[in-house]
């Protein structure tokens with residue numbers, strides 16, 4: 001492939017990050033930072049799509065998520081860390097892609113249906129258009145790899161469809177400009193890997209762990225202290241049986257499957273390795289071990305987040321530096337996109 005490998009991903013600064021964000025995405029981001037050029041965004045324009053955000057809380061949330069990125073192991077010197085609204089190419093390219101994407105494609109997006117709920121007529125246009133802005137985020141850098149949790153799969157398929165249609169709509173101009181294989185935008189690869197690509201609610205194994213769940217007991221927040229983590233795991237829903245010795249024994253037992261997956265991801269191992277160790281144990285024993293493991297992994301991150309948050313000026317400096325570097329990559333790509341379309345006169 002003609003494209004230089006480049007990683008892009010992002011998280012919304014709405015409330016606390018939770019264990020799903022951490023295990024489903026952040027942990028992989030930190031790994032990929034060692035092998036790839038990485039750009040990690042705080043997607044503040046996405047944050048205002050679902051509901052009105054208090055401006056002071058939004059401002060604070062942008063800094064908190066930045067602190068969480070760094071505390072989890074992202075190095076602002078190696079990776080580019082910035083917030084989306086500081087790089088105008090995202091919004092500009094989103095407009096261009098609004099004219100590439102088809103209504104029928106957006107009508108199929110399951111996350112919009114879930115988030116808009118029954119009152120679809122009252123959802124913001126931004127919520128509907130959310131996946132197009134996401135495509136612009138990725139393609140503004142011509143990123144090739146996008147590490148995310150399982151819930152983003154459909155959005156990344158849409159990103160590929162948009163890239164492909166753009167490449168096709170402007171194939172003559174793209175060929176004239178000499179791009180290899182007629183591709184100006186890459187068809188990015190989703191990176192959805194490991195035992196915790198879909199961390200479920202601790203209260204209901206059929207629901208995704210989410211910031212918007214009304215029950216705080218349903219999730220472990222990255223800001224939770226050791227006691228809270230222990231209590232939430234102890235109260236996590238399970239079934240009456242003990243742990244099975246084989247992975248097949250987790251079938252039809254979503255809560256057990258979820259806790260084993262969380263353990264495996266925290267320990268950086270596989271579910272079967274966890275079952276080799278705990279198969280036949282009661283949940284009380286397993287939950288105790290899981291709580292200890294979760295605290296040992298999350299407490300240092302939590303402490304570092306608090307240390308970083310005490311210096312907002314330093315966080316703002318990191319974000320400004322990241323935005324400058326992100327702009328240097330995105331601006332020429334936006335200009336070239338406009339030139340291909342004929343918007344350069």
Ligand code: TYM
Nearest residue numbers: 009010011012020021024025043134148149197198199209
């Ligand atoms: P957000 O903020 O909802 O989620 C951030 C990341 O966390 C993952 N995630 C989970 N993974 C496993 N189990 C869970 N329960 C869980 N909950 C969340 C998400 O899959 C995501 O990777 N639309 C994106 C933000 C975005 C983006 C982008 C991502 C905007 N532009 C461009 C990649 C590339 C989102 O849902 O964020």
